[in-house]
Amino acid sequence: MMLLGLVGIALVVLGPWVFGTYLLNILIKAFFFAIVAITVDLLWGYTGYLTFGQSAFFGIGAYAAGLVFAHAGFTMLSALAALGLAVAGTALIGALVGWLSFYRGASPFFATVISLVLPIVLTQLLLSGGAWTGSSSGLTGYETFELPLEAWYWIAGTALALVALLGSLVVRSDAGQVLKAIRDNESRCTYLGIRTSRVKIVLLVATAVVAGLAGFGYGSFSGVVAPELSGFVLGTEFIIWVALGGRGTLWGPLLGAVLISVASAYLSSSMPFVWQLVLGCAFVVVIVLLPQGLMPLLIRPLRRGIAGEPALVDRAVRALVEQDAAQALVMEGVAKQYGHLKVLQGIDLTADGGQLAGLIGPNGAGKTTLMRCMSDGSERTAGVVRLCGHDIRTLPPEQCVRFGLGRKFQNANIFDTLTVAACLRIAGSVRERPALFACSPVLAVPSYALEVLRVTGLAGKLSAVAKDLSHGEQQALELAMVLTLEPKIVLLDEPTAGLTKTERTQIGSILSSLALRHGLCCLLVEHDLDFVHEIATRIVVLHQGRIAMQGSFEDVAHSELVKTIYAGSTHAAQEAA
Amino acid sequence: MVLLLDWLTTAAMLYIVTAGLMMIFGVMKIVNFAHGALLTLGAYASFVVTQLRLDPWLSWPLALLVGVVVGCGVEAAIVRPLYKRPLDAILATWGLGIVIGQLIVIAFGRGVQFVDAPLQGTWSIAGLPYSAYRLVLIPVALGLCALLSGLLNGTRFGVKTRAVIMNEELARGLGIHSGRIRFITFALGSGVGTLAGGLITPLSSVDPDMGLPWLVGAFMLVMVSGHSMLSLLVTCLVFGACQVMVSTYLSPVLGGLTIAVLAALTLRIRPQGFAHG
Numbered sequence: 019m020m021l022l023g024l025v026g027i028a029l030v031v032l033g034p035w036v037f038g039t040y041l042l043n044i045l046i047k048a049f050f051f052a053i054v055a056i057t058v059d060l061l062w063g064y065t066g067y068l069t070f071g072q073s074a075f076f077g078i079g080a081y082a083a084g085l086v087f088a089h090a091g092f093t094m095l096s097a098l099a100a101l102g103l104a105v106a107g108t109a110l111i112g113a114l115v116g117w118l119s120f121y122r123g124a125s126p127f128f129a130t131v132i133s134l135v136l137p138i139v140l141t142q143l144l145l146s147g148g149a150w151t152g153s154s155s156g157l158t159g160y161e162t163f164e165l166p167l168e169a170w171y172w173i174a175g176t177a178l179a180l181v182a183l184l185g186s187l188v189v190r191s192d193a194g195q196v197l198k199a200i201r202d203n204e205s206r207c208t209y210l211g212i213r214t215s216r217v218k219i220v221l222l223v224a225t226a227v228v229a230g231l232a233g234f235g236y237g238s239f240s241g242v243v244a245p246e247l248s249g250f251v252l253g254t255e256f257i258i259w260v261a262l263g264g265r266g267t268l269w270g271p272l273l274g275a276v277l278i279s280v281a282s283a284y285l286s287s288s289m290p291f292v293w294q295l296v297l298g299c300a301f302v303v304v305i306v307l308l309p310q311g312l313m314p315l316l317i318r319p320l321r322r323g324i325a326g327e328p329a330l331v332d333r334a335v336r337a338l339v340e341q342d343a344a345q346a347l348v349m350e351g352v353a354k355q356y357g358h359l360k361v362l363q364g365i366d367l368t369a370d371g372g373q374l375a376g377l378i379g380p381n382g383a384g385k386t387t388l389m390r391c392m393s394d395g396s397e398r399t400a401g402v403v404r405l406c407g408h409d410i411r412t413l414p415p416e417q418c419v420r421f422g423l424g425r426k427f428q429n430a431n432i433f434d435t436l437t438v439a440a441c442l443r444i445a446g447s448v449r450e451r452p453a454l455f456a457c458s459p460v461l462a463v464p465s466y467a468l469e470v471l472r473v474t475g476l477a478g479k480l481s482a483v484a485k486d487l488s489h490g491e492q493q494a495l496e497l498a499m500v501l502t503l504e505p506k507i508v509l510l511d512e513p514t515a516g517l518t519k520t521e522r523t524q525i526g527s528i529l530s531s532l533a534l535r536h537g538l539c540c541l542l543v544e545h546d547l548d549f550v551h552e553i554a555t556r557i558v559v560l561h562q563g564r565i566a567m568q569g570s571f572e573d574v575a576h577s578e579l580v581k582t583i584y585a586g587s588t589h590a591a592q593e594a595a
Numbered sequence: 596m597v598l599l600l601d602w603l604t605t606a607a608m609l610y611i612v613t614a615g616l617m618m619i620f621g622v623m624k625i626v627n628f629a630h631g632a633l634l635t636l637g638a639y640a641s642f643v644v645t646q647l648r649l650d651p652w653l654s655w656p657l658a659l660l661v662g663v664v665v666g667c668g669v670e671a672a673i674v675r676p677l678y679k680r681p682l683d684a685i686l687a688t689w690g691l692g693i694v695i696g697q698l699i700v701i702a703f704g705r706g707v708q709f710v711d712a713p714l715q716g717t718w719s720i721a722g723l724p725y726s727a728y729r730l731v732l733i734p735v736a737l738g739l740c741a742l743l744s745g746l747l748n749g750t751r752f753g754v755k756t757r758a759v760i761m762n763e764e765l766a767r768g769l770g771i772h773s774g775r776i777r778f779i780t781f782a783l784g785s786g787v788g789t790l791a792g793g794l795i796t797p798l799s800s801v802d803p804d805m806g807l808p809w810l811v812g813a814f815m816l817v818m819v820s821g822h823s824m825l826s827l828l829v830t831c832l833v834f835g836a837c838q839v840m841v842s843t844y845l846s847p848v849l850g851g852l853t854i855a856v857l858a859a860l861t862l863r864i865r866p867q868g869f870a871h872g
Contacts, residue, residue, distance in 0.1 A: 068682050128862055135855045146848040291701050298693035305687040306676050
């Protein structure tokens with residue numbers, strides 16, 4: 019990696035003496051394109067947002083230069099005005115697109131659709147601009163910066179190097195892991211309190227401005243701006259370069275953009291249609307067979323070992339005050355229905371800190387729906403839910419987490435491509451903002467999370483990638499992540515599913531100590547009645563969407579009603595007879 | 596009156612172009628970004644018929660055949676491996692679209708061509724002359740809707756397809772060969788796509804890039820319209836009306852944008868689009 023970087027820097031510095039004028043020209047344009055390709059990789063490769071729209075921001079920057087210089091002449095003032103226009107325009111449009119694409123419940127499809135519509139709308143607007151925008155022929159021949167070719171080469175090359183450096187610092191940092199987490203499992207991120215919409219909008223605005231500046235450079239250098247620079251086709255070319263170069267690597271798209279641009283320039287005169295055909299075929303082949311791209315394949319033999327892992331440290335847990343403990347969870351008259359189907363009706367439930375309530379009931383009783391209504395304000399159709407005194411109204415999960423909720427899902431819901439340490443750090447990001455340009459050497463987790471990690475052996479596997487862990491270890495990791503939130507209420511959906519007897523006992527003792535020693539309010543949905551008997555302080559039985567009864571385990575186990583619910587009425591009647 | 600006819604014929608054209616994409620998206624949840632190239636392919640099939648001086652009505656079955664054959668190949672080679680990666684399927688079919696486009700350019704050149712319309716001249720509606728071929732598209736669109744709805748709702752194949760749409764795992768568990776359903780649906784959807792290309796070319800011209808603007812419009816319509824052929828018809832009527840109004844009263848350029856912008860706003864406000872419930 020260092021070697022490639024040095025070679026790149028050398029080429030940038032020595033370029034004017036090594037390359038001819040034609041090649042220098044091509045390279046300057048290629049460098050500006052490569053800057054945009056890097057932004058596309060940040061959005062798509064790292065954050066999982068497939069965007070065809072970065073070309074629109076590039077075009078805005080280019081036309082900012084073209085419009086101002088063509089209509090207002092070229093002076094120091096107009097250059098600054100053009101620059102300001104490029105930055106402001108891209109930031110504004112980026113924010114608008116972000117607001118439109120990244121709202122709660124938006125599907126990734128929809129975000130891609132919007133990113134598709136943007137360059138098309140922009141191109142049409144430019145085409146209908148008449149003499150002002152130059153319409154289909156664009157603007158040409160305007161006066162621009164009087165700089166020799168070599169100077170432009172150094173400017174473009176340095177800009178590219180800076181963007182690449184900045185980008186790689188961000189993606190390697192702790193904050194950069196949040197992007198990958200969003201890509202891997204956005205829902206889990208929201209349940210860890212991360213405002214994913216906000217993160218994505220900020221990222222989009224930042225990359226839009228960078229792409230706009232690259233466009234500004236391009237427009238200033240080439241002296242020609244045409245609607246193609248903001249078009250859909252260019253947008254897809256960026257995607258092709260990133261896909262071929264290797265998404266999620268930064269340097270792959272950089273090399274892909276530069277090499278393909280240069281090759282296209284030379285080959286499109288000699289064999290125009292065949293070259294496009296080759297590119298198209300290569301693109302299809304890469305997407306289907308080699309989704310990681312070509313460059314990582316070539317570099318694989320040269321990969322070195324993993325980076326160092328942070329040290330685990332105990333983090334002092336905020337002591338729970340008396341007020342926090344009482345009435346941690348209050349549900350009044352909660353109901354959920356889909357059309358005519360009533361899944362939950364008339365749920366009145368209160369739970370305090372220090373209690374461990376087991377929620378049992380046959381399949382289809384509505385247990386998981388109940389959990390969803392507790393953790394997401396928009397789920398229920400009626401009733402009031404209060405978490406630690408805060409009414410959750412229709413607030414999203416990230417807000418419920420900030421009120422003190424932690425939810426562990428039934429299937430291990432973690433970040434597949436991140437290490438154990440990174441998963442935990444992201445889980446703690448609500449309490450401790452991750453560093454933007456650095457990797458902290460210390461990972462602080464609360465004592466109960468630390469206990470989970472030690473007991474299950476994860477404390478020694480901080481560098482292991484999450485998807486390589488065993489099922490039981492993944493469940494433990496998710497539990498540790500939820501506990502790192504320092505929640506006041508913990509919802510656990512079948513925490514023992516798929517665990518061995520030993521693992522069950524370990525989890526059991528940890529959960530009881532959470533309630534008894536640390537005063538958390540724990541609610542667990544379980545089918546393993548022995549497990550529930552050992553650790554629960556009270557039982558809630560759910561049947562056909564209503565709470566059938568509540569009480570201690572003995573009351574519930576010996577109740578006729580519960581036997582009927584589980585075994586069916588004929589069985590109970592036979593027993594009685 | 597002319598406005599009314601413009602509206603109905605535009606809605607009909609939108610429906611014809613989008614039906615193929617809708618079939619594929621409904622069943623496979625994959626957006627076939629090669630649809631634009633398929634439209635172009637169908638158009639060039641018409642062109643071939645014109646070149647060979649055959650009866651222009653033959654262009655319809657020829658286009659359909661070409662589409663089905665290409666669809667079979669594409670499903671097996673490209674779409675099947677990407678069944679679990681829908682965003683990548685968009686990209687791969689886009690790449691395919693580029694490949695098809697370039698092959699067309701290599702075979703036919705970049706120039707704009709014209710095809711013979713099966714029906715020339717105008718008909719008189721309420722005393723006003725209106726392009727006969729455009730008017731024919733209205734019953735064609737309705738016929739296509741009826742045919743496809745009939746296929747989905749009235750045949751065993753249709754029932755199996757709807758089962759696969761709703762719950763593929765369960766359908767497979769009940770012995771329905773979902774792979775075959777997907778294969779047939781994709782081939783049929785491609786066929787309808789190329790047929791649409793053949794149907795709309797007599798109204799304009801044929802060039803290698805003609806499919807692209809239709810692709811984006813069709814994509815947006817599919818996103819908005821939900822899952823049934825009928826809701827697609829309704830969507831086309833509504834959006835067709837808006838496009839015609841904007842084109843006539845504001846500017847044709849903005850008219851081209853209407854569908855895209857309106858669809859985006861509709862989805863933002865109501866994510867299910869025009870679907871029921």
